[in-house]
Amino acid sequence: MKKIIDIFKNHRAIFLLPAVTLLFAVLFSVYITLNTGEKAEPELVVVSPHPTAFIIPLIKEFENETGINTEVISLGTTASLKRITSDENVDVLWGGSILTVGPYEDYFDEYKCENKEYFKDKFAGTDDTITCFTLVPSVIMINNDIIGDIKITGYKDLLNEELKGHIAFADPKKSSSSFEHLVNMLYAMGEKDPEAGFEYVEKFIENLDGNLLDSSSAVYEGVANGEYMVGLTFEEAAVTMLKSDKHISIIYMDEGVVSTPDGIYINKASKHKETAKAFADFMTGQNAQQFIAANLGRRSVRKDVPESGLVIPYEDINSIEVDKDKVISCKDKWIENFSLLFKEVNNE
């Protein structure tokens, strides 16, 4: 080894090779850098918990009609919220129920959408930081092929021993649709007093048999794939599964269904306020709402859009209202309660 070192000491010319190779590498990278194309910045960045199949046709049409180059980031509701409240480059949060996003209204810009006058009354009355987008009732989704003879019409049927370990439910801490279900359970089973609903929730947790999924999509995909007999999800996801010929059925809980709207929220720190507003206008416009109702299985917030043909009419559902402010203020407490109960039941 020493000898080789000596060779290199005595013959510095040998260093020519690595030296020139290095020079070549530097030249090459400079050449590459000089020839790197100019990046076209997106004119609008949207973060969204919506399913991809839901996002694609709407964004496609939005871009086609407005010519606004849009980048969509798909994340779960909680992650989306975290992203938009921390990243000023994200302009719009598209989706996420107003119950979940409500506590964060300080992060969002006020915008009185041009379509608000066409909104149904209960959606038009929200804060200007929230632009209601669609109505998403919570539903129970069952896999027809493996459910067998078990009858399910509401929450009470989920306590059936035969379903133990076969129920798909996501952690309400992570999934906004699961939180909706938790709220729904508390109001539907607690008979006016949501806190009383935890009695049911405890029994429900027992029947989960320790299964708690990480995301909303794991619920509806789990049921559609046959991993679970039944899942607690939201209407649109179930409709999407139906549309893709999965053998599932949608059950509207006879104890009562909570339907909270999701919204479009504009980041206060956004640098693309104009395109963000155009986005909100487009998504609440008649064309888009009509398309959503007709093709994507969501209920429109607009008065002038007919009910979706894919779902049963709103009037046929045993709909219950919740106290929005109470839900928002109790959100953390209820999620905490759920977690504690889950740990207790599973002896963790």
Add this chain to the structure above:
Amino acid sequence: MNKETVSFRESIRRTFIRYSLVPVVAAAVVVLVIIGFSWTYSMAYLNQKDNRQTAEELTRIVNIYYQMVDDVEKSYVNNGYNVSKDETFKHIYTRCAEFGEIGNLIILSPDREVLFSSKNTVPFFLTGKQYSDWGIWYAIKENQGSTQTVLTEKSLCIGRGVYDGDTLKCAIVYIVPGDVISSMAGVKERFLAITDKNGWIYASNTKKLEDSYGKILDVYNKESGYIKQNNGLYYLCKSVTNKGLTIYTVDDMSHNIRIIMLLIGVIVFVFMGIVLITYRSTDKNSEKYTQDIKKIETAFEAVSNGDFNVSLNTDSSKEFKTIGSDFNEMLNGLKDQIEKNKELATNAAFSQLKQLESQLNPHFLFNTLDNIRFMAKIDAAKADKMIVSLSGILRYTIKDMRQEVPLFEDLDALQYYLNILQIRFNKRFKYEINVGDDIKECLIPKLLLQPILENAIKYGFEGREKLSVKIRGYQMADKLVFVCEDDGAGIDEERLTEIKESLDKDTNESNHYGLFNIHRRVKLMYKGDYGLSIDSKINEGCTVRIVLPKKLT
């Protein structure tokens, strides 16, 4: 930088390395650079060419469909805003002849009622109520009087509204058969994607350019050029047609870079090998080429150290052969010359010695013979003794050719001389000889002591009646010392200086043969600090001292 003097061999070796390795390294690097740049450049060039051709072909195809839509519109208007099935089919077949597929041309009333379809199915996105202002319908209604290309649910639609004034009479929509355009993508050797103006992919030969929504990946949303993505390097060409379609062609440069890196790696590895091999072979070669130089060096060193028995055998090249044989010849000549010189010097010394030792003073011979004649008259016995002594001396002088004799022999001969002197000067002359028995066997130059005795007589009696001489001989260390002291008249200063000076010279220019001859003989016979010295004071006497090396027989 401090530059030490390196050996000829080392410098030859460096020269080998410099002139064998450096050009190869430089050439390889240059070649590598050229390959690298021309490769990347040609790839980009081919990509651009391919992209341009695809765009041209795509535009040509779409143009045909645009013309077809125009034809259909004309025939519709000419028929008084009514559909003529036969004419419409005729236009479709004429225009679509080259594609072997007529596709689906649909004419719809403003209320999305199907007036004509070249196939029996009409997609829902044309007839559904929710589509009345969506997709192609939106494009038709928003762009009065122009044909639009819209990608709707994976179908590429070319649509045009037929207007009478501001009233929409009908919409003509052509759904481009999927195969016509996607077949263009299939045969490409690089990634290709055809998208609408917003980047939604219509046809492509890879999923690599597509995001989860079916849109072109955000990183490709830029002008033509290099793109770094997922640690890979890509070259993107992009062209936008005037028909609302965009063509992306992408080369995966990482593959190239990997190959170039591999090439560099191999070359570096090979060079390391070459360096080591060259280093070793230059070691051997430089040794081989400089071995004669080494031999020459060794030979010269030996000669300078006094060894003349070397010969130089260099035969690696003609030049060295000449040098070698010339050196040998020269050395032999030198050797001969030295031998000759030695011989000459020996001969000269010998003849000089002979000459020196034969100097038995003629005065002495004359005086002695004169004394004998006189003695013969008054004392025959004494005359007889003198004759015997004289003949003894003469015999000793001529007895043999030896230069050196044992001390006792010379003392014996000296005795003859003393006998003569004793008879000649009778009671006026006294002598004493004191030589140790231990040195009597030592060799001394023949007739060493006689001349100093003669010298003492010569100067000692000057103006004096009596003279006594003492001769001592002894050993001091490894030297023999003889001292001859007399109490005679001594030598005057001028003469003494003359004698002393003559002793320092090689040849005698004075008249003092006796002492000079002894000194010269000793000098010639023995190398070293030997010889004769004299000291004298007027009226006190004279001392002569001879120093010799001790030599045994």
